Amino acid sequence: MSDISASEYISRQDELEQEARELMPWEPKTCTYEMGPLKQSVFACRSHKNIGLCYSCSIQCHTKCDIVELFTKRHFTCDCGTERDNQEPGEEGFRCQLRKNRESDVPSLTNRYGQNFRGLFCECEKEYDPDSNDTMIQCVLGTECNEDWYHDSCMGKKIPPLESFDAYICWKCAKKYDYYLKRIISHPLGEKIVAHTLAHGVEEDKEDSKPTSGMKRSANEVDSQHNNDEYSIFLKEGFSEKLGELKDSIEDHNDKLYLFLNDLVPFLIKDEPVYEPADDGEDAPDDLVSNVLRNAMHREQAIAGISAFNALKMKLNEFLKPFAETGNVVKEEDIKSFFQRPEETSK
Ligand SMILES: [Zn+2]
Ligand SMILES: [Zn+2]
Ligand SMILES: [Zn+2]
Ligand SMILES: [Zn+2]
Ligand SMILES: [Zn+2]
Structure with a gap:
């Protein structure tokens, strides 16, 4: 040997x-x-x-x-x-x-x-690196990003501490369902559901958008506007139960938010076991x-x-x-x- x-x-x-x-x-x-x-x-x-x-x-x-x-x-x-x-x-x-x-x-x-499925993860499209110190978090909503995983360092500036939230919704999914998520955030139960929201890539844009030419400027303005309304959501521990309460409090079952919670994302309230x-x-x-x-x-x-x-x-x-x-x-x-x-x- x-x-x-x-x-x-x-x-x-x-x-x-x-x-x-x-x-x-x-x-x-x-x-x-x-x-x-x-x-x-x-x-x-x-x-x-x-x-x-x-x-x-x-x-x-x-x-x-x-x-x-x-x-x-x-x-x-x-x-x-x-x-x-x-x-x-x-x-x-x-x-x-x-x-x-x-x-x-x-x-x-x-x-x-x-x-x-091609072995790539996160917005940065990298392979998983077991030696990296980055924490990776899966998007709990996942309908837009196919339940992708994100490096904490790629989520945005000033990421909240990991122990301050229980689940994460990426900016792609948040953008798609902006109407519903804003209604949840502004609901009286919202503060028991949402721990933080985090703007996506805003600070970077401020740096980039210093105009060098007319052409470039307009392109960047579109970009920064685009990014400004992108945000991730960090959900509190116990969010499922509170979302359930929120859903039950909606009497009109044709209400769009009710239908969203009941039909589109029921797993946010009661997830299927693995x-x-x-x-x-x-x-x-x-x-x-x-x-x-x-x-x-x-x-x-x-x-x-x-x-x-x-x-x-x-x-x-x-x-x-x-x-x-x-x-x-x-x-x-x-x-x-x-x-x-x-x-x-x-x-
Ligand atoms: Zn094979
Ligand atoms: Zn087989
Ligand atoms: Zn990344
Ligand atoms: Zn997502
Ligand atoms: Zn099989």
């Missing part, structure tokens, strides 16, 4: 198992396709046209793919093994290894694909973890939460460094041994 000691090796295994346990809360054996649109953890496959996969399919079906974890999306149906999925059938001819369909299934018509399979108690997590680690060399991608995957890659690089330094050739067995659990610790 080159110059890595057995104890180092085993402690690395322990760390990997710990990571895998965090990433694999349950055994990946059920595709959610047949359950239709769900609020669930979604994984984008960048090797197959940026489709969205359920948790189990990201592990079992698209094993060698470039997978990006998107965390939860509402109302999403798994694309694995549908006409949208151009992955070649597996050895046994199945399109989805879990549903075992030989013909491609009909894909969902209601799935929405924002930039997250899908989890029923616990059948069959698989102890320890067995699951060692199964996964024992499985195959491509599993490093299968257990790819974005941050943990990168941590794993770093550890693998560390593991491989001695080989590089001594000029020894790395064999497949060496990589496998990195992912395999030592025999004596498994039953």
